[in-house]
Each structure stands twice: as structure tokens, then as C-alpha cells.
Amino acid sequence: MANRSRKHCVSIRVSDRELAAIRAKVKRSGLSLREYALRSLLGKEIHVKEGGLEVVKELKAIGNNVNQIAYHVNAGLITDCSPELSQMYSALKELMCEWQS
Numbered sequence: 001m002a003n004r005s006r007k008h009c010v011s012i013r014v015s016d017r018e019l020a021a022i023r024a025k026v027k028r029s030g031l032s033l034r035e036y037a038l039r040s041l042l043g044k045e046i047h048v049k050e051g052g053l054e055v056v057k058e059l060k061a062i063g064n065n066v067n068q069i070a071y072h073v074n075a076g077l078i079t080d081c082s083p084e085l086s087q088m089y090s091a092l093k094e095l096m097c098e099w100q101s
Helices: 016-029 033-041 052-074 083-100
Strands: none
Touching: 016 033, 052 083
């Protein structure tokens, strides 16, 4: 959504059961409650990736490790580095983009 001011607040009352169902759907979507509600109310698509959140979490952890290795290489702390490291980083970056789109 484009940057714009939002000056209106919309609130609704729901039962405990409805709230639990909403929270479960929001969690599966990976969106914030606000973004989920906006997309839902405006009829926009909401992508739910079963098991995807765990995959994204693991990919982020692996990406962090690769970034730490790259930092050490760039700082000169690791002198023997193969091009496979760059390929691995690029592949991880592509996977992250696919899962987050």
C-alpha cells in the first residue's frame, strides 16, 4: 500500500471463537493483523503458505550465517573463500524473495 495518512479507525466486536480463528488465519498468512484486515476487506488476495513461515525462518537464519561469513571474508579474516559461497548466497536470496512475494 502506498504511503498515505490513515486518519480513520474501524473497530468491530467478535467472539472469542471468531478472534481465535482470525488470529490463526493472520498467523498463517504472515501478515500483520492490520494488513490482513485491509486486504480481506478490500477484496485483495491473501497468500497463505502452509509451512512457509518455518521455511522463511530457516532461510533467514542460514542467510544470517552466510552474511557473517561474507563479513569475515571482506574483513580479511578468511582468506580462502570459494565462489560457491557467492552462489549459495544468491540462491538463498532468490528463495527468500519467492517465499515473501
